[in-house]
Amino acid sequence: MYKHKYRVIIPFLAPAVILYLVFVIYPYARSMYNSLTSWKGVSANQPFVGLYNYVRMINDEFFWNALIHNLQYLLFLPIIIISLSLFLAFMISQRIRFSKFFRVTFFFPQVISIISIGVLWSYVYHPTIGILTSLLQAAHLEWFFQIFGFEGIPVWVGDERTVRIAIGAVVVWQAAGFYMVLFLAAMEAIPQTFYEAAIIDGANRWHQFWNITIPLLWDTMQTALVFSGLGAFDMFAITRVMVVSGSSQTRPADVLATYLYEQAFEASRFGYATAIAVSLFLLMLTLSALTMRVTRREAVEY
Amino acid sequence: MASVTFDHVSKRFGDVIAVNDLNLQIADKEFLVLVGPSGCGKTTALRCLAGLEEISDGRILIGDQVVNDVAPKDRDIAMVFQSYALYPHMSVYDNMAFGLKLRKVPKDEIKRRVGEAAKMLGIESLLDRKPRQLSGGQRQRVAVGRAIVREPKVFLFDEPLSNLDAKLRVETRTNISKLHQQLATTFIYVTHDQVEAMTMATRIAVINKGILQQIDTPQNLYDRPDNLFVAGFMGSPAMNFLKAKLDKADGKLYVDGGSFRVEVPADRNSVYAGYVGKQIILGVRPEDIYDPHYCPPGIFKQPVEGKVEVTELMGNEIFLYITTGEHNLVARVDPRTGARMGDRTQVAFNMNNMHLFDPDTERAIR
Numbered sequence: 001m002y003k004h005k006y007r008v009i010i011p012f013l014a015p016a017v018i019l020y021l022v023f024v025i026y027p028y029a030r031s032m033y034n035s036l037t038s039w040k041g042v043s044a045n046q047p048f049v050g051l052y053n054y055v056r057m058i059n060d061e062f063f064w065n066a067l068i069h070n071l072q073y074l075l076f077l078p079i080i081i082i083s084l085s086l087f088l089a090f091m092i093s094q095r096i097r098f099s100k101f102f103r104v105t106f107f108f109p110q111v112i113s114i115i116s117i118g119v120l121w122s123y124v125y126h127p128t129i130g131i132l133t134s135l136l137q138a139a140h141l142e143w144f145f146q147i148f149g150f151e152g153i154p155v156w157v158g159d160e161r162t163v164r165i166a167i168g169a170v171v172v173w174q175a176a177g178f179y180m181v182l183f184l185a186a187m188e189a190i191p192q193t194f195y196e197a198a199i200i201d202g203a204n205r206w207h208q209f210w211n212i213t214i215p216l217l218w219d220t221m222q223t224a225l226v227f228s229g230l231g232a233f234d235m236f237a238i239t240r241v242m243v244v245s246g247s248s249q250t251r252p253a254d255v256l257a258t259y260l261y262e263q264a265f266e267a268s269r270f271g272y273a274t275a276i277a278v279s280l281f282l283l284m285l286t287l288s289a290l291t292m293r294v295t296r297r298e299a300v301e302y
Numbered sequence: 303m304a305s306v307t308f309d310h311v312s313k314r315f316g317d318v319i320a321v322n323d324l325n326l327q328i329a330d331k332e333f334l335v336l337v338g339p340s341g342c343g344k345t346t347a348l349r350c351l352a353g354l355e356e357i358s359d360g361r362i363l364i365g366d367q368v369v370n371d372v373a374p375k376d377r378d379i380a381m382v383f384q385s386y387a388l389y390p391h392m393s394v395y396d397n398m399a400f401g402l403k404l405r406k407v408p409k410d411e412i413k414r415r416v417g418e419a420a421k422m423l424g425i426e427s428l429l430d431r432k433p434r435q436l437s438g439g440q441r442q443r444v445a446v447g448r449a450i451v452r453e454p455k456v457f458l459f460d461e462p463l464s465n466l467d468a469k470l471r472v473e474t475r476t477n478i479s480k481l482h483q484q485l486a487t488t489f490i491y492v493t494h495d496q497v498e499a500m501t502m503a504t505r506i507a508v509i510n511k512g513i514l515q516q517i518d519t520p521q522n523l524y525d526r527p528d529n530l531f532v533a534g535f536m537g538s539p540a541m542n543f544l545k546a547k548l549d550k551a552d553g554k555l556y557v558d559g560g561s562f563r564v565e566v567p568a569d570r571n572s573v574y575a576g577y578v579g580k581q582i583i584l585g586v587r588p589e590d591i592y593d594p595h596y597c598p599p600g601i602f603k604q605p606v607e608g609k610v611e612v613t614e615l616m617g618n619e620i621f622l623y624i625t626t627g628e629h630n631l632v633a634r635v636d637p638r639t640g641a642r643m644g645d646r647t648q649v650a651f652n653m654n655n656m657h658l659f660d661p662d663t664e665r666a667i668r
Binding site for chain 1: 352353354374375379380381383385387388389390391400401404405448452
């Protein structure tokens, strides 16, 4: 090899390393430090308070309230999104009629900005002029909701019992198309002969899906699981747009991201907000590592 | 175990006719090879039999049962694919057991059958491995094993050796022949390689452009090809075709190619009588052209003059590429021959093994 190879390597690497240090590593480290202060966000004064913010967080019922909501999303959203998109991808891969049309239609929400989606769905859910409520009223379905203890048709975003279901449904609607395209691409990469061999082995559609498609999509599903899991830990934009912050004392729509935003930019408790952010970061990191570990399989190649 | 019948079977893909009015009767326990150039429809014919393609016309029978509308899994066939199509996420054992599991065969029965097949193929030590940990030859054997455990009536092979290297291919060829004897089941085997066809088949069906050209035993196919295509396809190097005219003089028939004039054995005179004075195509196999010095006795030989353009030493024989007039021909002669590149030389045609073809119909004149 070259004797002085580092003379070449260093100048090429330096710009990227410097940018990364300044804009990624330093802010991370700085946040870690900030979370140990009671910084108000505007003054240069950052009084060091040690782990005070973290102790406060553990005793803050609204922190737990937000975290539990995130965990609820985490429990339901990835499963629903992945099963739905897998189902859609399978149907479309069977070359049903108008499959191209469905493909584009299902993917469409992905190209709309999340803010527009929030606004759009706020109107869908609107208690007096919303299309959903109107349709349910027209179908006289009040009795159905009364079974679950509602007085009539729920007000969706305005009711603490339904607000997270309403928001979750929007996220499913928005994300399913993306994962569908992801799965479709992976399905099309599976050689047709595997299915032919399986057909001759006596496999019906269901066997083929379960024994060939799913195992060979495993890598893609793992990626989808991590992505959608991280998505469930975020939920910031959609929640901010659809729910007026502080509109309810019980904070039924709060997630960690919206709660820390409020703490920082509305209550000027930057130190505390950063502590929440650091916890959120660690939670997401653990989640990804855990998902990758639990779902690890031998890689397949074909 | 069962016979297989293709009864006026056609398969069209849009305007393309892949298989055109195919008629085949394949006897029980036969080893039939479908051979032809790529894109000739042989694989399509096999896939129709497997049920992977629906046929456009005609009937396919396995045994006495018409299987046109029978699902592939109920046809009692097993297939070895060119790419092997081993399920990459399953172990060798699971690959072989998959079809049996789907058929709800009892567990210990599955174990017994997979064990037996693995023993037969010498892959017992590989049962826990995944396909990607196997060599090409091992994968091929697993693919065969997967077919064996099913104990089907008919085995289908779709170019199973084309992904192996030359040496392994020869070895596997013999193994498949042995397997056929051991299992005593109907084998239908698709290949584009006429050597595979010649060596393994009990009968060969030659297909070109979706049409069956001839079906016969390897020896008959080689010795008595029905038409120009079969004559040219079977054998390597291919048969020499020389455009010529049939003449009659002094009660004898001659094939006159301008630069050569060879006499036809007297016993063929009556067969060829109708073509006297007409254009014909003379077919002579390279091994029927001799160096006159090393010519076996007792054959009706006729001399032809020409120029040696290229010689190719194969060790046990030499190929001479000779031009005579407007004709090019290949001779497969004794390696002791004195012919050298650039020489003018004389070779001898063995006229006992000559073939004549009608240039319009391309059919053999018999």
